[in-house]
Amino acid sequence: MQWKLFADLAEVAGDREIRVDVGPGATVGDALDELFETRPGLRDRVLDDSGAVADHINVLRNGENVDADEGLETTLVEGDELALFPPVSGGA
16 A cells, blocks of 8 residues: 655655555555554654544545545555645645
8 A cells, every 4th residue: 555645744754655564454544553653753743642643634545535434444445545635835
């Protein structure tokens, strides 16, 4: 499974795309745990003090926010694309 990271999350991780190994029936949460195993610096940036995904971080599966499905319990299938988006600002 491949994670795509954007903005400062890519800087913290040291890469924009990171492959994690999760098996059949894994969830988005399982894939996120694997991401933290390989890039522990992301944990404090993505999770809040209670260990939940911070309100300002968007977790996407195939371009859709996982909150619209089953959140981190959303089951993954082969070929799913995962992404983490921090808040972004800019423009004039």
